[in-house]
Amino acid sequence: MSLVMLPGLAALIENISEEKKLPPSTVEHALRESLLKGYEKYRRTQMLGSGEDPFEGDYFANFDVSLSLDEEGFQVLASKIIVDQVDSEDHQIALVDVQQVAEDAQIGDTVVLDVTPDRDDFGRMAATQTKQTLAQRLRDHQRHMIQEEFADLEDPVLSARVLRFERQSVIMAVSSGLGRPEVEAELPRRDQLINDNYRANATFRVFLKEVSEAPRRGPQLFVSRANAGLVVYLFENEVPEIQEGSVRIVAVAREANPPSRSVGTRTKVSVDSTEREVDPVGACIGARGSRIQQVVNELRGEKIDVIRWSADPAQYIAHSLSPAKVGQVRLVDPEARHAHVLVPPDQLSLAIGRQGQNVRLAARLTGWKIDIKNSTEYDQGKEDAIVAKLIAQRQKEEKAQVEAEARIKAEQAMRAEEDARLRELYPQRDDLDGQALWQQQQ
Numbered sequence: 001m002s003l004v005m006l007p008g009l010a011a012l013i014e015n016i017s018e019e020k021k022l023p024p025s026t027v028e029h030a031l032r033e034s035l036l037k038g039y040e041k042y043r044r045t046q047m048l049g050s051g052e053d054p055f056e057g058d059y060f061a062n063f064d065v066s067l068s069l070d071e072e073g074f075q076v077l078a079s080k081i082i083v084d085q086v087d088s089e090d091h092q093i094a095l096v097d098v099q100q101v102a103e104d105a106q107i108g109d110t111v112v113l114d115v116t117p118d119r120d121d122f123g124r125m126a127a128t129q130t131k132q133t134l135a136q137r138l139r140d141h142q143r144h145m146i147q148e149e150f151a152d153l154e155d156p157v158l159s160a161r162v163l164r165f166e167r168q169s170v171i172m173a174v175s176s177g178l179g180r181p182e183v184e185a186e187l188p189r190r191d192q193l194i195n196d197n198y199r200a201n202a203t204f205r206v207f208l209k210e211v212s213e214a215p216r217r218g219p220q221l222f223v224s225r226a227n228a229g230l231v232v233y234l235f236e237n238e239v240p241e242i243q244e245g246s247v248r249i250v251a252v253a254r255e256a257n258p259p260s261r262s263v264g265t266r267t268k269v270s271v272d273s274t275e276r277e278v279d280p281v282g283a284c285i286g287a288r289g290s291r292i293q294q295v296v297n298e299l300r301g302e303k304i305d306v307i308r309w310s311a312d313p314a315q316y317i318a319h320s321l322s323p324a325k326v327g328q329v330r331l332v333d334p335e336a337r338h339a340h341v342l343v344p345p346d347q348l349s350l351a352i353g354r355q356g357q358n359v360r361l362a363a364r365l366t367g368w369k370i371d372i373k374n375s376t377e378y379d380q381g382k383e384d385a386i387v388a389k390l391i392a393q394r395q396k397e398e399k400a401q402v403e404a405e406a407r408i409k410a411e412q413a414m415r416a417e418e419d420a421r422l423r424e425l426y427p428q429r430d431d432l433d434g435q436a437l438w439q440q441q442q
Contacts, residue, residue, distance in 0.1 A: 002116045003073035010069045020138055021181035022145065030137035032065040032074075038130030039063065039076050042117060045125050062091055063115070076116045082109045146183055146220050149176050151211045157233040160185065160206040160223060162198050170198045171219060172206065184219040191224035193256055193265060195300035205230065205298060226256030231267050231304070234295040241283040246275045250309040253364035255357060256302075263354050265302040268320060268361045270309040281306050307365075317341060317370060320362035324351035327375045332387045336394060337368045340383060342375040 006012070013031065017024045040060050047053065062079045080093040082105055093113070098105040105111070153176055160172040161182075168189035173182040187198075187206065196204065206223035207230040224230070231252055241247035254267040271280040284306045285292045296304060305323070310316040314329040317339055328342040343351045351372050352359050363370045373383070 004119045005073045009072040026141050033137050034130045034134035035065045035074055037133040038126040041129035042122055042126035077112050078115045079110050079112050082107050143220055156208045157205055160204050162202045185221035185223045186219040187223050191226045193225045228252040228254045238291045238294050239284050246278045247273050247280045247283050251365050253361045263357055268305045268365045270307050272309040281308050317366050320365050321351050339368050340371050340373050342373050342378055
C-alpha cells in the first residue's frame, strides 16, 4: 500500500493537542476527517471542465483515512463490495479481480483497498481544503468540549485572569477546576464593574453567565462581574449559617451599572432565618463587619445593604428603604402591588437616594411599586382619590383584555367549526386515503 508522507506527524498532533487543549485522539480524528475532505476535493478537481458531478450526497461514505504515526504518513482507503458486474468503481469491485488474490472471495463480501493518490497529484486545492477543514473541526471539538465541561457546572463562580482587551470586552482565562486547562471567556462591557481595574494578569471572581452553543468567533463562555449571582455566591462562602441552612438569602437587587459614576454600584440583599435564635442580618455582617467586608472587598468597594425579610409587605418595604427611617407604609393597591411610603422631610432624600437609586433597588427587591411621599405634605384623601382612578382605569383595561381574548377564542372556534364543515363537504385526498385505510382495518 502507498503512503503519503507527513514528516513530523506525531509531533504535529502533540503540538496541536497542547495548543488547543484537546486529547491527541481527538486531534487524530479531526486530522483524518480533514484529509478525507481533502481527498474529496482532489476527486472533484479531476472532474472540473467535464460538466459532470457524480459525487452527490454520501458518495464518499465508504472512504476512510488511516494515519501511521510510526511511519509518519497517511493512506486513503475505500471499502468496496464484491459483485459480478461493476456499476461504480468507487463502491464495487469485480469478483474475478478479487479471486486473483483471494480465491475464497464471494459475491457480497467487502474488501478494503488502498486508493491513496500520489502526493504530487493531491493538489494545492485539496491541501487548502484539508487545512480549512482541520481548523474548523478543531474549533468544533473545542466548542463541544467546553459545552460538556461548563454547561452543567455545579459552581457557577470561577476564578478568572485578564488576558487581553477586544473592543470594549475583557478576554479572560478561566478554568472549571483544579488541574483542568484554562479556556477563554468574554466579559462584556455591560457585565463589568466601574470600580474594577482590568489590567493584564489581574485576577477576579466572575459569574458564569452563558455557555454559547452556536458557532462563533471568539470565546464561547460569557462571564459577569455584575450578575447578582456573584453576590449570592460570595455571601454563601463567607457566612457559615447560609451554608448550614439556618440563614437564607431571599432576594437580591443589584445595580452594578448605575446611570452615572457619581452614583456608584450598590446592592440590597434580603435575608431570613429558619431558626428563631439566629439573627440573619448579624450573621451576614459578622463581628465588626468582618464578613460583609470580605464581600465588599471582592466587589471593589460596592455598597451593600443587608435587610431582614418579612412576610408583612409593609414591614418588608420599610426595611428595604434602609438606611432611611420610614414613618408609614400604605398599601394603596395590594392587587397591583402599589405602596405609598411616608417619610419625614429630613429622610426624603435618603429614602429616594442619589438619582433615585435607593428607592429603585427597594422596588426591585420587594416587587412593589414604591412612591416616596413627604409625610408633612401628604393628603390622604386626595391621594386615595388619585389611586382610586388608577385602579378603575386598570380594571377597565383588564376587562377589555379579557373580552378581547374571549372574542379571539370564539373566532378561532368558529373558524375551526367552519373548516370541519368544509372538509366534510369537500374531502381532501389525505382524508379519503385515511378513511379508506380505516375501512380496510375494520
